[in-house]
Amino acid sequence: MARTRGPSSGLRARVRRFLQRPGTADMRRAHRLAAAAAAREESLGSLSDARLADAVAQLRKRPRFTDAALTEFCALGRETAVRTLGQRPFDVQLQGTVGLLTGHVVEMATGEGKTLTGALAAAGYALQGRRVHVVSVNDYLARRDAEWMGPLYAALDVGVGWVDQWSEPEQRRAAYAADVTYVSVSEAGFDVLRDRLRTGADEVLLPDPDVVIVDEADSVLIDEARVPLVLAGAAAADVHDALITDTVRRLRPGVHFETDDDARNVHLTEAGLRRVERRLGGIDLYTADHAHRLAEVHVALHAHALLRRDIDYLVRDGKVELIDDSKGRVAHLQRWPDGLQAAVEAKEGLATSASGEVLDSMVVQALIGRYPTVCGMSGTAVAVGEQLHEFYGLEVGVVPTNVACVRTDEPDRLYADAVSKEAAVVGYVAAVHATGRPVLLGTLDVAESERLAVALKEAGVDAAVLNARNDAEEASIIARAGERGRVTISTQMAGRGTDIQLADGVADMGGLCVVGSGRYHTRRLDDQLRGRAGRQGDPGSSVFFTSLGDELVLRNAPDAAPPAVVASDGAVADPGARMTLDHAQRVAEGAHLESQRTTWRYSRIVDGQRAAVLQHRDLVLRRDRAVRHLEERAAERVGQVRADVGDDVLAAAARQVVLYHLDRGWADHLAFLADVREGIHLRALARESPLDEYQKIAVQAFDTFFPDVYSRAVATFTEAEVTADGVDLDDLGLRRPTSTWTYLVTDNPFGSETDRLLSGLRRKKDPL
Ligand code: ADP
Numbered sequence: 051m052a053r054t055r056g057p058s059s060g061l062r063a064r065v066r067r068f069l070q071r072p073g074t075a076d077m078r079r080a081h082r083l084a085a086a087a088a089a090r091e092e093s094l095g096s097l098s099d100a101r102l103a104d105a106v107a108q109l110r111k112r113p114r115f116t117d118a119a120l121t122e123f124c125a126l127g128r129e130t131a132v133r134t135l136g137q138r139p140f141d142v143q144l145q146g147t148v149g150l151l152t153g154h155v156v157e158m159a160t161g162e163g164k165t166l167t168g169a170l171a172a173a174g175y176a177l178q179g180r181r182v183h184v185v186s187v188n189d190y191l192a193r194r195d196a197e198w199m200g201p202l203y204a205a206l207d208v209g210v211g212w213v214d215q216w217s218e219p220e221q222r223r224a225a226y227a228a229d230v231t232y233v234s235v236s237e238a239g240f241d242v243l244r245d246r247l248r249t250g251a252d253e254v255l256l257p258d259p260d261v262v263i264v265d266e267a268d269s270v271l272i273d274e275a276r277v278p279l280v281l282a283g284a285a286a287a288d289v290h291d292a293l294i295t296d297t298v299r300r301l302r303p304g305v306h307f308e309t310d311d312d313a314r315n316v317h318l319t320e321a322g323l324r325r326v327e328r329r330l331g332g333i334d335l336y337t338a339d340h341a342h343r344l345a346e347v348h349v350a351l352h353a354h355a356l357l358r359r360d361i362d363y364l365v366r367d368g369k370v371e372l373i374d375d376s377k378g379r380v381a382h383l384q385r386w387p388d389g390l391q392a393a394v395e396a397k398e399g400l401a402t403s404a405s406g407e408v409l410d411s412m413v414v415q416a417l418i419g420r421y422p423t424v425c426g427m428s429g430t431a432v433a434v435g436e437q438l439h440e441f442y443g444l445e446v447g448v449v450p451t452n453v454a455c456v457r458t459d460e461p462d463r464l465y466a467d468a469v470s471k472e473a474a475v476v477g478y479v480a481a482v483h484a485t486g487r488p489v490l491l492g493t494l495d496v497a498e499s500e501r502l503a504v505a506l507k508e509a510g511v512d513a514a515v516l517n518a519r520n521d522a523e524e525a526s527i528i529a530r531a532g533e534r535g536r537v538t539i540s541t542q543m544a545g546r547g548t549d550i551q552l553a554d555g556v557a558d559m560g561g562l563c564v565v566g567s568g569r570y571h572t573r574r575l576d577d578q579l580r581g582r583a584g585r586q587g588d589p590g591s592s593v594f595f596t597s598l599g600d601e602l603v604l605r606n607a608p609d610a611a612p613p614a615v616v617a618s619d620g621a622v623a624d625p626g627a628r629m630t631l632d633h634a635q636r637v638a639e640g641a642h643l644e645s646q647r648t649t650w651r652y653s654r655i656v657d658g659q660r661a662a663v664l665q666h667r668d669l670v671l672r673r674d675r676a677v678r679h680l681e682e683r684a685a686e687r688v689g690q691v692r693a694d695v696g697d698d699v700l701a702a703a704a705r706q707v708v709l710y711h712l713d714r715g716w717a718d719h720l721a722f723l724a725d726v727r728e729g730i731h732l733r734a735l736a737r738e739s740p741l742d743e744y745q746k747i748a749v750q751a752f753d754t755f756f757p758d759v760y761s762r763a764v765a766t767f768t769e770a771e772v773t774a775d776g777v778d779l780d781d782l783g784l785r786r787p788t789s790t791w792t793y794l795v796t797d798n799p800f801g802s803e804t805d806r807l808l809s810g811l812r813r814k815k816d817p818l
């Protein structure tokens with residue numbers, strides 16, 4: 051992506067428009083308005099703080115910013131930033147701010163100061179009376195940015211708050227009530243899901259969605275979008291069969307079970323099956339009687355063969371903690387779907403925790419789709435411009451860098467196998483370290499980060515390791531990563547958003563050296579890692595070490611021919627081998643996109659139904675809809691309760707009963723659809739259109755949703771005892787989940803096979 055500095059000449063602008071990629075926006079207006087702000091700089095500079103605040107207050111009176119107001123706002127924002135943060139926003143930052151305020155995704159390279167750009171835009175929206183969520187990729191950034199920009203917001207008289215996964219409900223409520231709220235995408239999504247299960251209107255935490263500014267927009271809107279956010283509720287603890295765990299543990303790969311090339315599916319061989327059946331007491335697993343056990347065996351096998359400790363999960367404080375595979379950090383309160391979680395716990399010899407059922411779920415598109423105004427920023431947005439347009443109707447506007455980037459990006463160094471690659475990485479890092487330059491070594495997973503730390507130590511290099519295991523030290527590790535002689539090894543945790551500042555004298559040595567231990571599944575992530583060096587015109591360099599034994603290649607280009615010539619240290623110079631690597635990355639990108647499309651299409655069908663349920667739920671929650679509906683169906687009983695306890699208690703009791711059955715009904719409907727969807731995949735083999743078929747069934751099933759809910763509600767209401775204290779649903783065995791947690795469900799890495807197995811387990815549970 052060529053970037054130009056300064057205003058374009060007419061010809062250049064025309065050429066640029068001609069070359070403009072689909073899904074990219076014209077940023078000339080932003081350019082013009084931001085440039086005009088300079089004219090106000092001198093006179094604003096001489097104002098007292100109070101006068102400056104007055105000028106901001108004047109702006110607040112305008113309902114919607116005109117072009118003139120946008121320029122005035124840029125000028126005021128700049129001056130306020132100078133006074134509060136000691137940083138004068140560059141023209142390009144103001145262009146970005148205008149881009150955001152006009153509803154674009156702006157592409158600004160890493161290190162260009164998007165935090166400040168976004169904060170100004172958030173304040174600009176807030177001054178127009180809008181409520182803004184600044185959505186980040188993780189909790190660390192949400193909190194960092196809210197605190198960092200705090201003084202700026204204070205001076206502009208805009209309230210700001212932040213939410214992370216540890217925030218208590220009251221903290222969340224306060225943060226969401228602020229004009230601007232910084233929150234990670236998953237917390238925002240889970241709060242929406244949790245809010246949908248509230249039984250009192252005053253318990254709802256989130257106000258109506260208004261404006262969202264998405265930081266690292268490609269990560270949130272594209273990469274995260276594949277991952278439905280799922281809220282589950284606790285039922286009973288899963289008793290995991292120790293005999294099954296033990297049996298599975300003794301199975302041998304290749305003999306008793308086999309995994310697919312891409313390690314997403316595993317199945318028992320004939321010999322494995324015989325062995326398991328024998329160990330379980332000579333049963334035939336493929337009979338209807340033993341269907342649950344078969345499903346449990348498969349799930350245990352998945353846990354045993356496919357989920358790898360320190361790659362897919364950690365064991366910390368006696369608990370299994372999932373590692374979010376796109377961010378490399380631990381996902382608090384997240385678990386695998388029930389059954390699988392219990393199986394992993396059993397594999398690790400830990401107590402199995404309570405299992406649950408899916409209460410509701412949502413994909414990121416639906417979360418973002420709730421906001422009437424969407425904009426975003428990223429260093430790597432143009433590459434997904436078409437998808438942003440397809441999925442969100444967004445356009446990307448490119449903002450040039452403030453100072454040209456002088457980082458040198460070296461070509462990949464390719465090796466025949468992972469072992470020689472790692473040796474080369476260690477040699478390279480040690481050599482750069484010897485020059486005093488700080489090194490950031492990006493690795494693909496926790497295990498690798500620790501392996502390389504050990505190898506470096508053996509080579510006499512001490513490294514700080516930042517991974518899911520020690521995420522608490524994140525801020526302090528990052529703060530020192532730009533010091534002379536520092537070597538920092540990080541999983542993808544440092545891949546987005548972190549700001550590594552060079553210590554004194556480091557620029558003269560050549561700045562930060564970024565080393566990647568392998569390419570990621572998309573070029574954008576590679577670029578993000580490189581972007582940790584060379585910020586704001588700093589010197590720096592980057593290089594990736596790759597091998598034909600990398601998972602990326604094995605999974606996505608398994609049939610590639612081996613390289614013709616391999617040097618004694620394992621290095622490969624063969625251009626064909628290089629192409630294999632690029633090809634593998636493209637295949638991976640394509641697969642991700644396809645999986646996202648599929649998720650989106652299926653979820654859209656359910657989204658319409660969910661919207662209807664939620665709309666109705668809201669009326670029940672906030673109005674008297676429950677009583678009215680019950681009265682239509684059971685006038686006599688309602689009259690009797692009214693006479694006994696009065697209107698208020700009646701209304702509250704009716705509400706509790708109807709909400710219970712609405713939520714129960716929705717969870718059942720989702721479980722049913724999950725079963726259907728898994729069956730549909732099998733039908734796809736018979737060349738029917740699975741999506742159409744799914745839609746047909748989903749629509750049919752939903753036809754009776756409300757009638758069913760109300761007939762159950764009437765039954766409960768008739769049976770229940772309603773006293774002055776209200777209705778006791780627990781008494782009737784109608785329990786709401788006492789605790790909830792969230793799942794990360796990807797179509798990867800387990801594939802539909804696992805869905806099928808898990809729904810086999812789900813069916814085993816007695817319906818309430
Ligand atoms: P990005 O999100 O675009 O990667 P950050 O917001 O993390 O960038 O900022 C990168 C660095 O640039 C930070 O250290 C920040 O303090 C600095 N910075 C941002 N804007 C300015 C400015 N106008 N003047 C000086 N430094 C700035």
Ligand code: MG
Nearest residue numbers: 164165547548
């Ligand atoms: Mg950033």
